[in-house]
Amino acid sequence: xxxxxxxxxxxxxxxxxxxxxxxxxxxxxxxxxxxxxxxxxxxxxxxxxxxxxxxxxxxxxxxxxxxxxxxxxxxxxxxxxxxxxxxxxxxxxxxxxxxxxxxxxxxxxxxxxxxxxxxxxxxxxxxxxxxxxxxxxxxxxxxxxxxxxxxxxxxxxxxxxxxxx
Numbered sequence: 001x002x003x004x005x006x007x008x009x010x011x012x013x014x015x016x017x018x019x020x021x022x023x024x025x026x027x028x029x030x031x032x033x034x035x036x037x038x039x040x041x042x043x044x045x046x047x048x049x050x051x052x053x054x055x056x057x058x059x060x061x062x063x064x065x066x067x068x069x070x071x072x073x074x075x076x077x078x079x080x081x082x083x084x085x086x087x088x089x090x091x092x093x094x095x096x097x098x099x100x101x102x103x104x105x106x107x108x109x110x111x112x113x114x115x116x117x118x119x120x121x122x123x124x125x126x127x128x129x130x131x132x133x134x135x136x137x138x139x140x141x142x143x144x145x146x147x148x149x150x151x152x153x154x155x156x157x158x159x160x161x162x163x164x165x
Contacts, residue, residue, distance in 0.1 A: 010032050010035060010036045010039070011032060013032075013035055013110070014028050014029070014031045014032035014035060015028060016110075017031050017035065017110045017113065017114055018031060018117075020110070020114075021110075021111075021114035021117075021118070023114060023117050023118065026124050026125075027117045027122065027124055029086075030085070030089045030117060030122040030123060030124050031113055031114070031117055031122065033062075033086050033089035033090050033093065034089045034090070034092050034093035034096065034113045034116060034117075034122055035093060035109060035110070035113045036090070036093065037058050037062060037089070037090040037091070037092075037093030037094050037097075038093035038094065038096050038097040038100075038109050038112070038113060039093075039097075039109060040057075040058050040061065041054050041055070041058045041093065041094045041097040041098070042097045042100070042101075042109065044057060044058070045097070045098075045101060051098065055094055058090070058094055059090070059091075059094075062086070062087060062090040063087075063141060065086075066078070066083045066086060066087065066140060069083075079126055080129075080139070080140060080143075081126030081127065081129040082126040083140035084126070084129040084140050084143045084144065084147075085123040085124075085125065085126050085128065085129055087140055087141075087143075087144040088122075088123045088129070088144070088147065088151055089122050089123060091144070091148060091151050091152070091155075092116055092121060092122055092151060092154075092155045093113065095151070095152050095155040095156060096109070096112050096113065096116060096155055096159060097109065099112075099155070099156055099159050100112060112159065115158070115159070116155065116158060116159070119158045121154055121155055121158040129143075130147075
């Protein structure tokens, strides 16, 4: 599958979700990252790939995407905060997809991701990233590795306490 078709599909889906669930337009990028990670993770788990391997594959793709963007976006590269925001939302998607597997009643991934956007669980802006918790001169991966448990707790808490949108 050509990369443009791959990314374009998730871009289209994120647009559809923001419109269908009447989410603000500024949620689209965050929804796209969470939905992409959740969808790939779900497909891997459905293919009998274990949880740890599926997480590793999806995270590797997310890190690769962020690294690739630093070379493609010449002149307007993502800031550290933007990279961290995207990784936060990728992990939120993975956690949401795994949570979904534990539920007797399986809500759709779009409704789950929309719910995370509505509750403020997804990060919408780079300015929301608490960079003061990252070591000085840290990269996005270092920040992310330190924040994974907190993000997981936030996502599961939101999912356990949020009705379907």
